[in-house]
Amino acid sequence: MSTAAVTPTATVHPPRRRGSADRNDASSTAFNRLAATCVTLFALIWLIPFAWAFITSLRANDDIAANPTAFWSGGFSFAAYTSAWESSPLGSWYVNSFIISTLAVIFTVLICSMVAFALVHLDFRGKAAVFAVILAGLMLPTEALILPQFMEFRALGLLGTYWAIVLPGVALPVAVFVFHSFIKGIPVALVEAARIDGASWWRIYSQIVMPLCRPAISAVAILTFITSWNAFLWPLLVLTQTKSQTIPVGLSSLVGGAAIQYAETMASAVLGILPLLAVFLLLQRQIAQGVANTGIK
């Protein structure tokens, strides 16, 4: 099969340029020009919603109502951002989202890499069964289980806490497989040498294997962060107090609200987008690679 396993080497392919393979004949050049035009145009269209939200957030409401589709009408201001910030507890929402996503990343990376390490390097009774169970977990549609999950967390008395959001997502089978295939690519000799030196398994895991796993950690961490930052349904059910909500849940309460506060609503949307977009701009390549790694296996 052409979709080879993710190995440490497979993840660091430099992007290749298809165009370079073509001879400089006229039809190729014409085709490439056409392709470039098409894809660039499409990409520009894709940016319009961002641009539209941002520009609207800088305009005055009555001006928007009068000339709804004018991209430029002079007189921009950040006033809408001030009032958006004041009218909803965006600051609290940021803090909550940040804490939840960070906890989710720490726990997911730790727990999933530990079990992956055990599956690769430790021969223990029942290992095959553990592997099969985790594999089966890939097919469990957990998002469908909100109702029994809610009942369970109520019984545990954890509703309304960060733990209720963080814990259900931490045992992530796909993350185990990312770590598993990565750890398998690490030379066994390293582990054996450490064993001979008398290192404990925990030491081997934490001091030898994990440091070599950085690309896998990065992929799992980034995707976990994005997924938990953007989670909507479960946080909607669990965190009901206004100031304990996350960014997506808080923002959703503004949809269909004051219909005439265009600028303020768009300012809230921009503020809601900003943190992850900033992360994305900084780590564009790693994020894309992370998606590719967890997707293609």
Next chain:
Amino acid sequence: MRGISRRTLLATGGIALAGAASGCGTPVATSFTGAQPATADVIFWHLFGGGDGANMGTMVDSYRSSSGRSVEPTLLSWGNPYYTKLALSASSGRPPDVAVAHLSRLPLLARAGLLEPVADQFTEAGITQDRFTPAAWEKATVDETPYAVPLDTHPFVMFYNVELAEKAGLLGSDGRLKPLTGRDDFVAAVSAMKEAGGEEYGAVCTITADPSTNWRLFTMAYSGLAGPLVTDLGTKVTLDRDAAGETFEFLQSLTGSERLMPSTATATTSSTLFSQGRVGFLFDGVWQIPTYRGVEGLDFDVAPFPPLLGSDPVAYADSHALVVPRSEGRSSARTADAVGFIKGLLDQSLTWADGGHVPAWLPVQESEDFRSLDPQSGYIEAAFNAVYDPPGWYTGAGSDFQTAMGSVIASVLSGGTDPSSGVSDVADSLKTFSTARSPV
């Protein structure tokens, strides 16, 4: 790739910082420990936007300054999302201290054990049965226990154009609509309005894409003849087919044979026709008063419906009420603040009445200040003749039940369904609702 550890470090630091910066009652700390949040003395949820929202804001502000207590009000989306959220928060043990609820939605909330009963602390604060509109207090009582403090009654009423009414000879010596005595009188009045206006219709009611309004109109007329459609918390159908048939025939005659009302009218149609003085009557809820007060050149007043079918006047109504959602972790001091806040809002019922609502709090309702309010003082009796949604676990404001019923009724009013098929459709729909297993 070294960045990862740096980022992890930063993140961990961030959490430590957030933890350090927060005291015990902050949302961050309580979200870790699961304790009751205490971001203000009273956490208050409501569902009022627009004019009602502004009035509520005024009332909250004035309570804050007079009592010295801090209040954190939150506006949530109206309807099912609001009630879902309220139930979720109560069942997770971290509800607001005070919340607004429609009395029509009370049975499910109360039966599910999500509300504190209105008991001793309320009595001590002077919140007692004898100081409320009886119909509202009765509706606030579930299984013999009161669970809500009614704030208002907002009935479905007749708006009328004063100029047209004068022209049609419908005004009494006090300049208000002469009391109508029954069905024939009512039909004659609408016909007179039609003539006075010289346009196509005498009255308008939003029929298209507004199931709740259809439901209000139907329930009001039907309740003159028979009791509630369902009983036993919605599990038993008590539909009186003859009464429903008669109601449908009457309502359909208004839009059909008599041509007194348009058979299809969206909310925009209704407000346009009434604002421009092209119809004499508008049938809608009192909460629309602020909307029409803003229309320049429109002189209107409001009156309760006369008895249409049967002999006694009936006003379809609902009430906003204040409830204290149950919470194990709420201290008695917080409960006291919650009760104090509720009392504070009741005392400001006059501000609330600006939105067209009849205060349920008799000390204000009977006060000179309220009695001199126009048009509010014209339909106080409607609060006493109020008929609410039948108590049930699926009925109430914004419920699927109202939507389902309203769709059938709209289809009859617009002439798409004849009265007898309409009755069958209502019966079918009631069967679906009543046979679903009640969760409480």
Next chain:
Amino acid sequence: MTTGAVALPARKVDETSRSATPEDRGPRGHTKVGWLFAAPFLTLYVLFLIGPVLIGAVISLFNTTTVTPGLGTWVGLSNYADVLSSGDFWASMWHSVLFTLLTTPLLLLLPLLFAILASRMARGQWFYRLAFFAPFVVPSAAVCLIFAFMYTPETGLISNVFGWVGLTPPDFFGSTSGAWFAVTLLTLWWTFGFNFILYTAAIQEISEEVYEAAAIDGAGPWQQIRSITIPLLRPTMSLVLILQVLASLKVFDQIYILLAGGPNYSTRPVIQYIFDTGFTSYRGGYAAAATLVYFVILVTVSVLWLLIRRRTAGPQSA
């Protein structure tokens, strides 16, 4: 979107069998330490992945009230009978399927087309990645805020675009067809980038020499795409297809936030049905039964895909 979490079981099966056979490296008998390392994961896995399935199965047999403790009265399988005979349940099931049918072809083919075209560009890769993938990191609620504004009658950008090309904009919030259009367009914009990245990564795996050989043989760009790129991307397309189908069947966010399942529940997906019955009406037992029926349908889709893939992949890899 949690597409990432679904991932693809197909190839993993080989690994299971491989891991199942004892490997002769290192001393045996790490049972205790092995379980210690696996314990945190397995505990959470059993508690929060397996646990809810079992709890759901139990409460589906009772008339449980979602918001109060306790199971309620025993009702046997009648909740299932009620769910299976409920028109509303099947309507919502159909809406989820319809959403899948509306979005999957677009999200399978358009990103493929643009990934292929973009991969031919010598420069500007970062720009395409930025433009197409950035929406994927935007929270659903923010996407809905922006699109709700663009769909607003009269003032909205998209409504106006219809006017510019001489069309009447559909009623995005008031009509069923308009609502589906609104949701489909929003979803296309939002999730396009995920598949674009998957395709781009797969294209980069294709060996340069294959193209060079084809170019020497005189194959034009179009022939190269048709006879090399697309056939080699088949497995990726199959992957994108199943990820897309599973994610779409679980749609909730955008339909709930933008439309609340409206107008008049004509777009309500099955997760919202469970949400409405379970959390708005407190009918926990009934909603649990609906959850399990839906759960079984989803697992069946995954397993079917797995079987089909094993069958078709088997001879190829042999």
